[in-house]
Amino acid sequence: MAENEKSRRDFIFVATGAVIAGGAAVAARPLIHQMSPAADNLGVIGLDVDLSKLEEGQQLTVTFLGRPVAIRYRTALEIATALSDDQVALRHKETDLSRLRPKPDGTIDPRFLVFTPICTHFGCVVVGEAGDFDGWYCPCHGAHFDTSGRVRKGPAPINMEIPNYRWISETAINLR
Structure with missing residues (x-):
């Protein structure tokens, strides 16, 4: 596998992980917020x-x-x-x-x-x-x-x- 393809694949993995982590944080915020008193x-x-x-x-x-x-x-x-x-x-x-x-x-x-x-x-x-x-x-x-x-x-x-x-x-x- 060429070095160029490997660095591209690593970038895609990191970018995908960042999007998933951001989405999880956005989804968790209302769930955590609903636990505080109104x-x-x-x-x-x-x-x-x-x-x-x-x-x-x-x-x-x-x-x-x-x-x-x-x-x-x-x-x-x-x-x-x-x-x-x-x-x-x-x-x-x-x-x-x-x-x-x-x-x-x-x-x-x-x-x-x-x-x-x-x-x-x-x-x-x-x-x-x-x-x-x-x-x-x-x-x-x-x-x-x-x-x-x-x-x-x-x-x-x-x-x-x-x-x-x-x-x-x-x-x-x-x-x-």
Whole structure:
């Protein structure tokens, strides 16, 4: 057999093998993908978040259903400021306590604020511990939010969203 025919045959074998391997990968992808939970079930299952490692003044951001969710362990000053801001004229009236969820024993822990850190004006991600009210600030269009995530100044029409969550223990929440 001529050397030219041998190299041609080797090329055909390698090319055929590559096509078969590529076809197998393309065929296997949907089979593997169907084993992961459906997107509509993720909302039912939820996401458990352990807050025990979070220290005062820190903020943890997780992604749930494709959106960021922030959990802020507020300082005593931030809580006091948020409670005193209940009395000022707010564009979208909500008290600080109405933005919190009760624990399993029925008590409300004002230390943890769970919210979606997205400006309600055009959906920009906000910057924490910034702005005129020491809460959050949207650098895109200048919206200012207080330490409870309520809009205080700028073009944002409503407060930052509070996601659907519940306390499952003293130190853990479940986003749903």
